[in-house]
Amino acid sequence: MEIVRTTKRISEALAEARAKGLSIGLVPTMGALHAGHKSLVDRARAENDIVVVSVFVNPTQFNNATDLATYPRTEEADCAMLQGCGVDFAFIPTVEEMYPEPDTRTFDLGPVAEVMEGAMRPGHFNGVAQIVSKLFAITQPTRAYFGEKDFQQIAVIRRMVALEGFDLEIVPCPIVRESDGLALSSRNVRLTAEGRAIAPAIHRILRESVALAGSGADVAAVADYVRSSIAATDGLELEYYQIVDALTMQPIACWNDARQNGAVGCITVYDGDVRLIDNIRYF
Numbered sequence: 598m599e600i601v602r603t604t605k606r607i608s609e610a611l612a613e614a615r616a617k618g619l620s621i622g623l624v625p626t627m628g629a630l631h632a633g634h635k636s637l638v639d640r641a642r643a644e645n646d647i648v649v650v651s652v653f654v655n656p657t658q659f660n661n662a663t664d665l666a667t668y669p670r671t672e673e674a675d676c677a678m679l680q681g682c683g684v685d686f687a688f689i690p691t692v693e694e695m696y697p698e699p700d701t702r703t704f705d706l707g708p709v710a711e712v713m714e715g716a717m718r719p720g721h722f723n724g725v726a727q728i729v730s731k732l733f734a735i736t737q738p739t740r741a742y743f744g745e746k747d748f749q750q751i752a753v754i755r756r757m758v759a760l761e762g763f764d765l766e767i768v769p770c771p772i773v774r775e776s777d778g779l780a781l782s783s784r785n786v787r788l789t790a791e792g793r794a795i796a797p798a799i800h801r802i803l804r805e806s807v808a809l810a811g812s813g814a815d816v817a818a819v820a821d822y823v824r825s826s827i828a829a830t831d832g833l834e835l836e837y838y839q840i841v842d843a844l845t846m847q848p849i850a851c852w853n854d855a856r857q858n859g860a861v862g863c864i865t866v867y868d869g870d871v872r873l874i875d876n877i878r879y880f
């Protein structure tokens with residue numbers, strides 16, 4: 598595995614691969630890699646000739662300076678994991694390398710980016726679009742892999758790809774969970790022991806809500822169940838819970854509203870000062 602620090606080197610290496618007709622799988626990450634990332638890398642490895650993983654904590658997508666400062670950075674361990682997964686290139690640029698000048702682009706991301714994370718974290722998705730579009734332009738991958746834990750992010754990236762006219766396949770990959778149901782996240786390492794103990798309640802409540810929906814409850818009753826169950830759980834504080842159309846990300850009023858694309862419940866919860874996100878499919 599080659600560790601690459603410059604955009605010049607990674608573009609040249611991948612241009613060479615493309616000239617030979619090789620397919621390129623890109624896994625964009627912010628590092629602090631865990632088994633969830635590994636599942637993306639393994640999938641990319643199985644489906645492409647060349648695999649490149651970017652490790653870059655992108656400052657333009659953080660709207661909170663403390664969140665950016667405390668984001669875990671574990672480059673040595675990340676490289677060891679990537680090497681073990683048979684990755685060809687680990688692209689690990691500095692902020693100056695990725696942003697030699699401030700990125701002033703504003704993407705017209707539309708309604709998919711206005712709700713939930715978009716409403717709670719102003720500017721976040723524009724920052725994601727900035728960095729992912731740069732990575733796509735630099736690496737020109739055949740396929741790019743994203744975890745479904747950040748469900749809305751995938752819809753936003755699809756929109757950015759359509760706006761910019763990138764010719765590549767977006768591959769969504771299922772959430773990987775701890776055995777007790779907690780969705781793997783780089784932020785989990787910041788949970789206190791008490792916070793870690795209570796965190797699996799999020800997925801348990803979501804699963805119970807799927808059972809409730811299966812027994813005939815309507816959208817409002819299911820959403821109420823999730824909101825009130827989280828509120829009743831000591832140590833968790835709900836930021837939002839929305840049941841949305843799986844493609845448009847718009848809240849639905851009845852199950853029939855999502856009959857074409859499916860319905861997903863998206864949740865963000867504070868567990869102490871750690872912001873956890875998760876989601877579940879109703880159909």
Ligand code: PAF
Pocket residue numbers: 625626627653655658725728729747750
């Ligand atoms: O999901 C993430 O880790 C980040 O938002 C991404 C896609 C790597 C862009 O910085």
